[in-house]
Amino acid sequence: MPQPAIAASEQKSATAPTALSVLNSVFGLPAFRGAQEEIVRHVTTGGNCLVLMPTGGGKSLCYQLPSLLREGCGIVVSPLIALMRDQVAGLLEAGVKAAVLNSTLSWDDASEIEQRLLAGDLDLLYIAPERLLTPRCLAMLSRARLALFAVDEAHCVSQWGHDFRPEYIGLSVLAERFSGVPRIALTATADDLTRREIVERLALNGAPSFVASFDRPNIRYEIIDKKNARMQLKAFINERHAGDAGIVYCLSRAKVEDTAAALTRAGIAALPYHAGLDASLRARNQDRFLNEDGVVIVATVAFGMGIDKPDVRFVAHLDLPKSIEAYYQETGRAGRDGKPADAWMTYGLADIVQQRRMIDESQGAEAFKRVSLDKLNALVGLVETTHCRRTRLLGYFGETLKAMKCGNCDNCLSPPKVRDGSVIAQKLLSCVYRTGERFGAVHLIDILTGRETDRVKQFGHHRLSVFGIGADLNDKQWRAALRQVVALGHLRPDSEAFGAFKLTESARDVLKGITAVMLREESADAIAQRGTSRSKRGSKFVSVSRDVSSQSAGLMGALRAWRSEMARKHGVPAYVVFNDTTLEGIATLQPRTHAQLHAVAGIGDKKLERYGDALIALVEKEAR
Template identity: 55%
Template sequence: MHSAPADTADPTALGILSTVFGYESFRGDQQAIIEQVAGGGDAIVLMPTGGGKSLCYQIPALLREGTGIVISPLIALMSDQVAALDAVGIRAAYLNSTLEPYEAQAVEQQLLAGDLDLLYMAPERLVLPRTLDLLSRARLSLVAIDEAHCVSQWGHDFRPDYLGLSVLAEAFPGTPRIALTATATEATHREITERLRMPAAEHFVASFDRPNIQYRIDPKDRARDQLLRLIRSEHPGEAGIVYCLSRKSVEQTAAWLEGQGVAALPYHAGLDARVRQEHQERFLREDGLVIVATIAFGMGIDKPDVRFVAHLDLPKSIEGYYQETGRAGRDGQPSTAWMAYGLGDVVSQRRFIDGGEGSEQFKRNARSHLDAMLALCETVTCRRVQLLRYFGQDSTPCGNCDICLNPPTTWDATVPAQKLLSALIRLDRERGQTFGAGHVIDVLLGRESERSRQSRHEQLSVWGIGTELSEKEWRTALRQLLARGIVEAVGDFGVLVPGPQAGPVLRGEVTVELAVDRSPTKAPRQRRSGGGPSRAAASLEPAQQEVFDALRSWRSGVAKEKQIAPYMVFSDATLVGIIEQRPTSVDQLGLVSGVGAKKLAEYGEAVLEVLGTDH
């Protein structure tokens, strides 16, 4: 048995969970996974972000003799992960390129001396002969492969370095391995198993449902203004992540939010590495910051109080979207996943795929990912049901997405769809030309322009046949027709042509039901009039919310003094628990979920003082 932290009176999995981490019971499959790995078996774990994956290797590492090796692609976050473990009394370190040679040597000596519970490193370091030799001389309790979906070449976040991790099977045959990911389809799941050479592993697939996240997708209409309304009306002063497709959009959106009084920072691969690191650390360690980023940001971010994730551009896949939205509400408190989505997103994504590099098979795979994403955006049934079905799980309507809260109205759009297809055919057949969405809509509306006059389009039989719809309604319809493959956007300029599903529509063999654009859905949650951070404390009475703010203020001071993130002191959920349970002694405080032995000894008296001051 490994020597668990000194103050762990009960050296069992449940005892460590309670004494070290401050939780009284396991969630879902956690206990079964821990027993599998602690008993020496391999495990492949598919569990949503915020589902408690890290405990599944941290506790077995404390139960088994030796040091647990954690493979993570996130060098920039390793110091924070180690700091969070240190905060609960676990001996942890990392080996990466940020260390000076003498610092790395000291960590290696700690490993060889058996003085570490957990050691983090990146995959490219692990496969080096020198590292494999070092580990062969140490006693290893387990090897954890985090973000294991990175091994899949058809996944959304492929990392070539991960392919080398198959060496673990030969190098450490007696050491249990656990591979973990928050996003994997059945195909990716199989690929993880094969590429990591884990045929005998026990598989644990948790529900991918995150009921605390409200999924909402609104028609794009001045997306930055829509984002600002979301922040001001629902999340003032709260932490959030905003995803944009391009670096330029990231920079402009962050600057625009700052100009509107929202504390925001940009993050993308084009920024200087030191600036990226500084912005990431500020986001993790300060309350209420909004980070505007490309998808380069966020994998492995362990900030539990991100209250919203917003997308100003269409993600490329449901896997990517699900992982990005999963960075909201890791503490289980109510959070929002919001997206602005428009016709231009569909056209630009198709153009990006068709004009990109890669084999035809790669492009087919990318189109398949995009089609699934578009189906989610255009669904007229519960978004959560559609999301979970993508990951192979059945569910019932959630009652907490925009579709459930504001069911869309549908209409028979068969005739307008036929008119649109006829216009595309006539434009191509009679004038030998193809056009983008704007000009095709002008033709349908009979709206003259310099281009239509030059091409004499007013002479066509389809000129002005679509005046029953407005321009906005045509754009809404066209977006949905593109998503269904009835119309396609091709070439560098996104010109419109009939799609593979056009034939049956033109022949009247199918009915085309489309949704009317819905008004934006607002969360049915009360906010206090004073604004400020309150989502986690939404259930508290006004007097309790004042105590919550006092505890947050105290926590910020402690975090600043220790140079750690506030959540490493206590999470918002733990602060709410403290207020609801109203402890009057250190022993009672120790019963609150999230208050482990080390934190109780370190902060107990100070917390009681804050509570006494405000009562």
């Protein structure tokens, strides 16, 4: 039975606090950011909407505040246990009546939470989509007073998206069964196709979309040639992120475990995470990453969605993701606190071939394969671009960067040289054509460089006109050229002959000289340099700086130790007690009264009451 809408006059009371006062008193924040205030006002007065906001942009407040301002309990549909647990822990620390219903609860604990919901004793309840869609849960919600439904990670509803989850399809029942309850769908990652599907499946037609900038200016993007990816990763961490928390993504489970072991041997605190690990070990590793400082987690993409850890200083990819959406979401887990962070990736020709083969061999329909291939091609365009990466990344989401250069990506900081590579491309395409489009990179390069291997002679390719015409370039230069020609779309990996390349329609115009091909200039020295961490070469890439002055460093250390003690005592991650930004605010301002402490961002009424005296005592002790 549809629940009636709650009129504005039926809000908690005529004297109820304003959104801004709740923002300050509960969350300790002095002001809204971007469109937050408009979204909160819209939902609080009963409106539906779609919210696209980058990771760390404050999406959670867009449903948490209306849930506190409206009568009833806000129901948050969340796909991951880790996300629910961390968000609820943070809300409880702030004095909000929040709870979670998921498979980790006993029957008695779940029943108690259900009774609290029906009794009106909850402000926010997090539920997994599988549980929400059960007849028992839907019946219970029909009997409760509901403030709103928030569908988090809403891109999971799209079958075209990078993280499709079938159970999200059933969420269309919310509009059918609870038509009077406002619905807010939220995601950090959605192109136009995904946005349209979210609107359609969640019945948000006619509702406004609030689209914040996708730009994360604090993240520095860097993509380097893959040589020895594991050695490159160790150098990157040791030179620029020693002692920092980070996430390393690998494509396979075996590579996850091997990489974590290699980092551990190198003295880096690294832990593996993938779906094949024992559940208890997986949980322990995740808890260590969340609760301890300076832990690096090495994972497949099974890790990370919904992880709220704000002080992840880098995200590294040792393999090419599937799409720009996946890359954006995964790299977005760095620097959620707004402080400098790195998105670093190693990339090679084999990555394109592997991803293309996975698409071709998938069981999806042809339409799905076409969309997947288009998304892969867009990502390859990003990694191969010689222009500003941020401009290319934002352009994919329909956003234009005001400046042509962002000043915070590798191509802006160390601009690559570009030359007319049309002749190089013609030689390469001719070699592919004259060998019957049946061979891979090694064989093609052997022919171009004039190397009479047994295999070259076996097929008689040493007698071809293209034999030796590329002897002026070495193997690495040819491999780089081949990768770029593939990225430009003039060659494609053959789905039927593993490792082989075939000409595309556009290759004809290149061979005829109609289409020019501009390639990154690849001298032997340039390739050697681009295969290493740029900071090692003395470029503009430097380690992430700390914002606390040397005078406050001692207090900051004491605050971190105190925070760790409180986190252990309460059984929550350290950042749930206070994030680094709040600690740095205390270390900088060195408050001596409750009023001064309340002025620090992130300290609301409940936390001031709970921790105020201890913090002031700590500040005074360190000042002596």
